[in-house]
Amino acid sequence: MYQVIARKYRPQNFDELIGQEHVQKTLANAIISHRIAHGYIFSGQRGTGKTTVARIFARCLNCIQGPTPTPCGVCSSCVEITAGNAVDVIEIDAASNRGINEMREIRENVRYRPSRDRYKVFIVDEAHQITKEAFNALLKTLEEPPEWVVFMLCTTEAAEIPITIASRCQHFNFRSVDFLQVVERMRLIVQQEGISADDEVLSVIARAGEGSVRDSLSALDQAIACCGNTLSVDDVRALLGMFGADSLKAVASAVTSQDGAAMLDIVQELERNGQSLQHFCRELSRYWRNLLVAKISGKPTTLIPASDPEQQALLETAGGFSEEDLTRYLNLTLELYKTMQYSLQPRMHLELGLVKLVQAGRLQSLEEALSGIPSAAKTQQPPRSVVASVTSPAAPPPARFTAPPPIKRAPEPQAEAPATTGDLHHDLSLALRAAKLEFSADALQQAAVELKGSDLIIRAPKGRMLALKDAAVAAAATKLLGRPVRIKLEVDESIVAAAVAAPKPEVSSSDLRDRAMAHPGVKRLQELFPDAQIRTVRNLNE
């Protein structure tokens, strides 16, 4: 009978395990120094080795040559544990046996010595599913455990294990496994299976698992079922809904060369090949993310699941963009992905989204053009509430132009020592601009601030967090307030709505318009874009 690869290649001892070095080492030490606890919690992402480690550990404890970190693998205890029919190693799937009765049974069972082996081991899988009452029953056992009992609770949701239980257990958190280690492991497996697969294919499959070894091995199974003994990278990509670096890089190139037509061609090509547009969009977000990470770290990093040559290619591409650009593209693509998941017109949305990326790229030069706008005179009452909505036949993307960061709010007088006005939000936004943190200042527009002791609480929508989570922001706030403050970010999606719902200004609109027209920033804008018209004037304070 065919056995799936994930099960066939379940590691039987610590040597075969990949990743989780901290777990291996600590457990091995515990065995050598005879310090076996009565309760263990193995938590972490699925498919990272929790159940596997529990079984290996059980073998270590009960091997006839044990307790030993290197079980023999041939004694009846070892063999039975592998086969899952050892009398003294009891596996319970809490997903189906979660009630009080099962726990009572365990409690009964615990009282009797192991029938043959050294320890009576209870491996509880999906332990977070156990009911509250059942946990209580278990607690009684953990409070006064017989010397021969060891519980191993495996779970993806460590937070759902009651603290009363957790505090009586040793807790190990399993990490998602490094991409390169997964590739390595799969290389070994395909060799033993007589499958030919090059590094590129293995990379694609490893990436599909997103850090879960089991998911990667399942993808490998699928690939073998689909392609037979020789895995071709194109077939596997198509099977797993992944896309080659080429098609993703084509998007980046089209952004660089401001080529909307190329974007439309990309979509056309995807459709023609019957590829999933949603998948493409998901892969594209990952691509921007990887470029951003590459840009930030400046060298190959394990944060990117990619082989060395792939990392080099990413670094090279990232070199052509600024961090802000990449952040913006990632953001736009994530939003696009969200839209596309519910879209009845995925093609149109993808086209629109990709063309928007081109426009967002163009925005950059516009920002540069506007950077020469002078600040308001220092003595002048800051007309900080002014934004102009401008259209111009000469300046192409008007939609984006209504609110690009540099003119979203007219520049402020940049006093050397920021004069405080008592309006914390206003002062902070001034301070951020004075510190050249335009990006954060823009994000602050959509945030509420509150000072509590030395904590400066900033509530903002999730999308703004990145721009506000910056040591420089804390530094600017500290300087502003003249004492050390800590930034505390709280996600609050209602802020936008709140801003919109604010009461109407009392200033008459013609008044507002006059003030706006008199502002040097607006004047300069009109010089820069003589054909532009001012359509509306909005008070950003409201």
Ligand SMILES: Nc1ncnc2c1ncn2[C@@H]1O[C@H](COP(=O)(O)OP(=O)(O)O)[C@@H](O)[C@H]1O
């Ligand atoms: N750290 C690992 N090293 C090697 N193989 C692993 C690892 N984690 C998972 N696997 C593979 O995935 C399969 C499932 O792992 P398992 O331990 O059941 O994961 P879980 O963390 O969900 O309990 C194993 O049979 C094994 O083939």
Ligand SMILES: [Mg+2]
């Ligand atoms: Mg498991």
Ligand SMILES: [Zn+2]
């Ligand atoms: Zn043994």
